[in-house]
Amino acid sequence: MNLEVFLSLFSLMLISLAVFLLSKKLKLPYTVLLVIVGSLLVPLSHIEFFSFISSFQLTPELLFFVFLPILIFESAYNMNIRHVTENIYSIGLLAVVGLLISVLFIGIGGSYIFEIAGFPVPILALLLFGAIISSTDPVAVLALFKEYGAPHRLTLIFEGESLFNDSTSFAAFLVALDLMTKGYHGSESAVGALISFLTMLGGGIIFGLIMGFLFAKLIEKVHGNEHLEITLTLLVAHFTFILTEVISEHLVIGGHEIRLSSIIATLIASMVIGNFGRYKMSPDVEEYMEKFWGYFAFVTNSLVFILMGLLFANLAIDLNVAIWPILLAIATVVVGRALSVYPILWLLNMTGKERPIPRNWMHLLAWGSLRGSLAIVMVLLIPDDLAIEGWTLSFSVKQFIAAVTIGSIYFTLLIKATTIGKVMHVLGIDALTEMEQVGYYKSKAQIYDKSLQKLDQLLANQQLTEEQHDSLKKRYQSLYQLACLDCKAAIGDSGSLTENMLRTYALGVEKEELKDIFLRGEIEEKIYKKISNMLSIQTERIKRGQQQVTSVDEHFPIDSLERFVLLISRIAFWRDHGVNAEELYRYYRALNKISGKVVKELNAVENSSLSEVFDDKTALQKLLALYKNIQANTGDKMLSVIQHNQELLTRLNEATASQSLTVVQAETLDKLHKNEVITNKLYIMLRHELEQKNY
Incomplete structure (x- = not known):
């Protein structure tokens, strides 16, 4: 790496921060604005003084081995396994069955649509495109879900589907790419593709569980050493991902190459750490983890989406030639998404396996299916010289797939993402339930009540004059009474x-x-x-x-x-x-x-x-x-x-007292050091003494 690459990296991060602040003022999704700004940076980079901006580029290795594990871990770490298992049918059906329906429709149905429109495209090429574009990206839409207050279960289903269908999509992509490079040989190829697909998912789950519990045990072993605990959580994502890829390259059973899904392995390992390993962490680390990984995810997403804009603007194919295939692809993808949502969830509701999913939720799941970073990873992994029998278009297979993929991503970011809030409102998804309405007014009343108590304290501490206190108290007393009346009206x-x-x-x-x-x-x-x-x-x-x-x-x-x-x-x-x-x-x-x-x-x-x-x-x-x-x-x-174990109470009281004293001593020492009452040397000496005594 030269200096221009580092200058480009940190400049893009600085620009991303400015875009974030701008997105708040314009009330536009942050990721959408990043892609637009990234596209606008391309003509700027043609000016000699700003030419360094395009030095840091989005490569498959950077996306796949550095950025993707961070995004997977951050989302999976915060997913409650009990909530996932309660909705496992809807998540599983959407992530696996729904995705496969979408891939097959885009491949088979899309070939007829393109042929009728005068653009004959072989089924295998469209199957590859279907595998790439059928996975949903949760980043932008989940931020909007939280902003507009989507129901928790709907958010969970969408996030669960987005995480799990990443692995399904990538497995389908590898299978389709393998069929294109090695050729299709009838039922033998079909059976082999199915076995390969199932092996990737099943093997990824098993390996992810092994890695997750292994790292959870390691975290338990280093309990109390905060730096090691944080480092282990950082390692679990990348180490699991990379080790899965290494194993996949060398694992051969019965003369057959066995691939494991690195995405699903990392996903499962991260969920194990989030639901099992987090209780083995030191209290301070456990509280810090969400902020730590939230920051990493923010930086990663910022770089991915702004670099995505740079990549889109440098697209090699002529837009005048590609515009009709792109529009056809967008229409095909939209229909494929609808077919992968409505029939499946309707059948699930009929079986009664889970709580029914309302129709307006289905509409939002169909419309809110944004595409993002993983699709770009897969496009970049396609060989430049990939050829296919029956290809007659003037541009290469990779150029075609890149064009329709990027066009579809632009459509989801610029059209779908910017309208999700309005769609939610029209569908009534953002409406408050009866309990939420009551909670809203009760919370306001409690806030104003605490404010009134604080005003009395400020007066007692002579931080307010009598006149100021009376004026403010009259105002907040009025607000408090109004909130109570609104609450009673809401309860009825x-x-x-x-x-x-x-x-x-x-x-x-x-x-x-x-x-x-x-x-x-x-x-x-x-x-x-x-x-x-x-x-x-x-x-x-x-x-x-x-x-x-x-x-x-x-x-x-x-x-x-x-x-x-x-x-x-x-x-x-x-x-x-x-x-x-x-x-x-x-x-x-x-x-x-x-x-x-x-x-x-x-x-x-x-x-x-x-x-x-x-x-x-x-x-x-x-x-x-x-x-x-x-x-x-x-x-x-x-x-x-106690009656059956007379000595137990004495032993427990002693243990509890000892533990409480240890906590108090540690807190007191930390406070003395933080307030600079003692020097670093004294702090280290006293901390060492306390640790030795407690061991």
């Missing part, structure tokens, strides 16, 4: 809305207290995950209008990933995963503490100004009774465990 005669809001509020208190207990070291990872899973299930039940709990003794199943881990552990290591007395006592004590915290908070709500917000006394008393019963029930079970 429905008692269930207030009760569900209270239950959601109580579960939020439980989750916060549980996290604090875990960070203090009072419970182990296994217990934390079990209770966290239980609270998530209860939250989902409330959202669906179901009963929060059936009884204080209700058993909540662990998530599917945890069941899988326990099964493998039993088979491979013959481990007994039964719960011992100490773990059982810690489990009941944690439940007792979080239910006690809720009782305290609900009593505080009843006796505070917030009683005007949560003013349904019947619902409040009903919920208080539930949590008091849970508190009493878990208290009895704690006593029962």
Whole structure:
């Protein structure tokens, strides 16, 4: 690399930041504006002074081995495995069956469409194009989903499909490319292609699980060393991706080359780290991880889309010649996407395997299918000299596929992405539910109530004069009363809305207290995950209008990933995963503490100004009774465990006290160092002493 390449890289990053700020003012999708600006940079780069701008180029290796693993990990790390398994039929059908339907329609149906229009294109070339263009890119559309408030389940289905169909699409691309280079030899080629496709997906899943659990174990081993933990998460994405590619190049079984999908391996490994490995990280690292990977994804997306614009503008094919094939390709892709969404989801709704997917969601899934970086990777991987029997057009196969792919991407970015907000509004997807409307006004009331309390504190601290305090208090008191009146109007005669809001509020208190207990070291990872899973299930039940709990003794199943881990552990290591007395006592004590915290908070709500917000006394008393019963029930079970293990309480109290003291000592030392009360030398010495003592 020369200096111009580095200058180009950092200049593009600086331009990307300016584009981000501009996108906020223009209210245009960030990625769309990046592609436009990237295209505009090409004529600028022809000026000698700015010629360095095009020095940093989008290569297949850069996209495939550097950028793509980052984007996969960032999305997969934050996907909840339980939510994915609850929607596995819709995600799986769209990502695999739907994508294959789209590929086949674009290949077979597209050949007839092009032939009728006077552009005879062989089926294999269009199948290759179909494999490239059928995968959806979640980057731009998910940002818009969040901005306009799309339902969580719809966002999850779209993101899950986008991640999984990347691997399906790339596997289909490799199969189609193989058929084009080696030729089609009837049923033998078809069977071989199917086996190769299934091997890539199945092998990728297995290898991804192995790598995910291996790195999760490594993270556990270096627990407490923040730099090593962060480095391991960085390695898991790229190492899994590259190692899968290396294995695919050398793995031969029975004389047949076996390929594994590096994309799906990285996806699965990242999901394992996000759902299993994150609990093995140090608390500070776990909280920092989302920001760390969010930043990397932001930089990566910025570079990919602005470089994409540069690449598009340098397209070798004459646009005057390519415009009709591009328009035909866009129309074919749109129809193919519709065929891959509506029939599949309609049949799924008929089977009742999952909660029904509304028709307006289907419309948005069909329209919001943007294309992006992976399609460019696959185009760049096509050999320049690729030839095919029956090709009669004046440009090469690669030039044709590049033109129609880039044209389709431009259409999705410039037309679809910019209209998603309007489409969501027309379809009513962004409309607030009854519970959200109540939550909106209740939240405003709570915000203004806290503001009133803060005003009193400012007056007491002489940071406001009496006159300023009275003026501001009058204003916020009025806003508070107005929010309460709006809330009552939104509730109307429905008692269930207030009760569900209270239950959601109580579960939020439980989750916060549980996290604090875990960070203090009072419970182990296994217990934390079990209770966290239980609270998530209860939250989902409330959202669906179901009963929060059936009884204080209700058993909540662990998530599917945890069941899988326990099964493998039993088979491979013959481990007994039964719960011992100490773990059982810690489990009941944690439940007792979080239910006690809720009782305290609900009593505080009843006796505070917030009683005007949560003013349904019947619902409040009903919920208080539930949590008091849970508190009493878990208290009895704690006593029962202690009665059978008399020395247990003494041992646990000592362990808890020791852990609490360790946390306090570490926090005190960090504060002294941060405030420059002690020097770095003293900080290192004292930290070393504390670590030695705790070991």
